[in-house]
Amino acid sequence: MIVFGVALLAACTLIGVYLGDLLGIALGVKANVGGVGIAMILLIAARIWLDRRGKLSNGVKFGVEFWAGMYIPIVVAMAAQQNVVAALTGGPIVIIAAVGSLVLCFGAVALLSRFGGRSHAGAQAAHAGAVIEGEADEIAPRREV
Amino acid sequence: MNSIGIWHGIEHVFIEQSLVAAFAVVGGLILVSNYAAKRLTNGRVHGSAIAIVLGLVLAYFGGLYTGGKKGVADIPALAGIGLMGGAMLRDFAIVATAFEVDVIEARRAGLLGVLALALGTILPFIVGTLTAVAFGYHDAVSITTIGAGAITYIVGPVTGAAIGADSTVMALSIATGVTKAVMVMVGTPLVAKLIGLDNPRSAMAYGGLMGTVSGVAGGLAATDPKLVPYGALTATFHTGIGCLVGPSIFFLTVRALVG
Numbered sequence: 317m318i319v320f321g322v323a324l325l326a327a328c329t330l331i332g333v334y335l336g337d338l339l340g341i342a343l344g345v346k347a348n349v350g351g352v353g354i355a356m357i358l359l360i361a362a363r364i365w366l367d368r369r370g371k372l373s374n375g376v377k378f379g380v381e382f383w384a385g386m387y388i389p390i391v392v393a394m395a396a397q398q399n400v401v402a403a404l405t406g407g408p409i410v411i412i413a414a415v416g417s418l419v420l421c422f423g424a425v426a427l428l429s430r431f432g433g434r435s436h437a438g439a440q441a442a443h444a445g446a447v448i449e450g451e452a453d454e455i456a457p458r459r460e461v
Numbered sequence: 462m463n464s465i466g467i468w469h470g471i472e473h474v475f476i477e478q479s480l481v482a483a484f485a486v487v488g489g490l491i492l493v494s495n496y497a498a499k500r501l502t503n504g505r506v507h508g509s510a511i512a513i514v515l516g517l518v519l520a521y522f523g524g525l526y527t528g529g530k531k532g533v534a535d536i537p538a539l540a541g542i543g544l545m546g547g548a549m550l551r552d553f554a555i556v557a558t559a560f561e562v563d564v565i566e567a568r569r570a571g572l573l574g575v576l577a578l579a580l581g582t583i584l585p586f587i588v589g590t591l592t593a594v595a596f597g598y599h600d601a602v603s604i605t606t607i608g609a610g611a612i613t614y615i616v617g618p619v620t621g622a623a624i625g626a627d628s629t630v631m632a633l634s635i636a637t638g639v640t641k642a643v644m645v646m647v648g649t650p651l652v653a654k655l656i657g658l659d660n661p662r663s664a665m666a667y668g669g670l671m672g673t674v675s676g677v678a679g680g681l682a683a684t685d686p687k688l689v690p691y692g693a694l695t696a697t698f699h700t701g702i703g704c705l706v707g708p709s710i711f712f713l714t715v716r717a718l719v720g
Contacts, residue, residue, distance in 0.1 A: 325553065325556060325557055325560075326553070328556060329552060329553055329556045332556065333552070336701070339701070340701060340704075343701075343705050344705075345701060345704045345705045346619050346622075346623065346704060347615065347616075347619055347700060347701050347704035347705075348700075348701060349698065349701030349702070349704075349705070350697055350698040350701050351552075351697070351701075352552045352555055352556060352674070352693070352697035353693075353694055353695070353697035353698050355552075355556045355559075356555070356556050356558075356559035356562070356690065356693070356694055356697075357559075357694075359556055359557075359559050359560055360559055360560070360562055360564060360567075363560055363561075364564070377560075380557050380560045381557070381560065382557075383553060383554050383557035384554065384557040384558045384560060384561075386550075386554050386557075387554040387555065387557065387558055387678075387682065387686075387689065388491070388509045388512075388682045388686065389484075389487045389488065389491060389545075390545060390546055390550050390551055390554045391509075391513065391546070391551070391554075391678050391679050391682045392487050392490060392491060392509070392512045392513055392515075392516045392546070393483060393487050393516070393542045393545040393546025394516075394546035394547075394551055394675055394678070394679070395512075395513045395514075395516030395517050395520065395546070395646060395679055396487075396490075396516035396517070396519050396520050396523070396532050396533045396534070396539075396542050396546060397520060397531045397532040397533060397534040397542055397543050397546050397547075398516075398517060398520045398532055398639065398642070398643060398675070399520075399524060399530045399531070399532065399639050400517050400518075400520045400521040400524055400532060400639075400643060401521060401524035401525060402524075402530070402632075402635070402636045402639055403636060403639045403640040403643045404521065404640075408596075409592055409593070409596045409607070409633060409637075410633060410636045410637045410640050411640065412592045412595075413588060413589045413592040413593070413607065413610070413611045413637045413641075414611065414637050414640040414641040414644055415644065416588040416591075416592065416611075417584060417585030417588040417589060417611045417641060418641060418644050418645065418648060420584045420585070420588060421580075421581060421584055421585065421670040421671055422648070422652050422655075422656050423656075424577070424580050424581075424584060424666075424670050425577075425656045425657070425658060425663065425666050425667045425670050425671075426655065426656035426657055428573060428576065428577055428580075428663070428666040428670070429656065429657040429658070429660075429662065429663030429666055429667075430657060442687055443561060444558070444560070444561035444562065444563075444687055444690065445685065445686045445687020445688075445689075446686075446687075447560075447561065448558050448682075448686035448687065448689050448690075449509075449686040
């Protein structure tokens, strides 16, 4: 059932964010430390577990993949509510600090990806890309009645 | 019914059905963007890149029009955009993208991700602090707060509040972080080829270095959707780490240096 997929995603998110809060408290930080990252790892583990037990139904997959497919629209909505006025009227100190750190970090990405070696996105990653783009054909194969 | 009456009726529906209205508006925005990507750029520019930039442009005019801080979401009829693009659904969707992560690839890049996170916290902080000093700030609290803002727009105010920065410096710090996030969204697809951002491993390095979840989320969506989960995986640790070292190690270091 689709709702099990959505509920699985919700449970992973809630547990992950909760653990992130706990980690923040343990470190004495007024912020969530890696909650979403922990939730992602939980979801990956849950998928592998379900897959091994043969319980990864199309409904469960669709429940999760629907939200993966909503990712880009949600990001567009996120962009539409940024405080762009503040960003553009912040003055030279804001622009210089932002551009400077950006250029340096882009450079570091180039350096790290060169030293780290290239990796090839396999079929799984390519399918994930199609899902996130909202164009995967096999999201919910129609069952024969 | 006259035209004003009709307009009020539509506005009423948009306010009452705010999230549903947001789905329709964003869908329309993406439709227009995909059409523009295909027709105007011949497919060279990703449709979602245009949609994100269009969203930012709308946020600018929304901010000018309302004087608020939340772009178009401050317009009552478009308040649903605030819910749709808010932290709750954003994180929910980011977690969902992990469902088909290539586990072996992600694990192989683990160490690289940690290194990227360290660099992504230190480098922007140094640039931010040097900029603050160059613009005449001499006290450790202000310098640290502005430097922390260059990490992300959450690390800035969290650090500033912890060490007692004044509100002008806090505003500068937040503005630096927001500007960085916006620039990451727009800049990433432009430099992706140049910095080798085309495989899961470099995406994990990118997520750790850029940090700002909204910037990374937007930047990767506009570049290559299949890289999204890898970048997000490291980026989500960035703000927490920044909040950890900003008011502690970083502040103490700056205080030791400037006295």
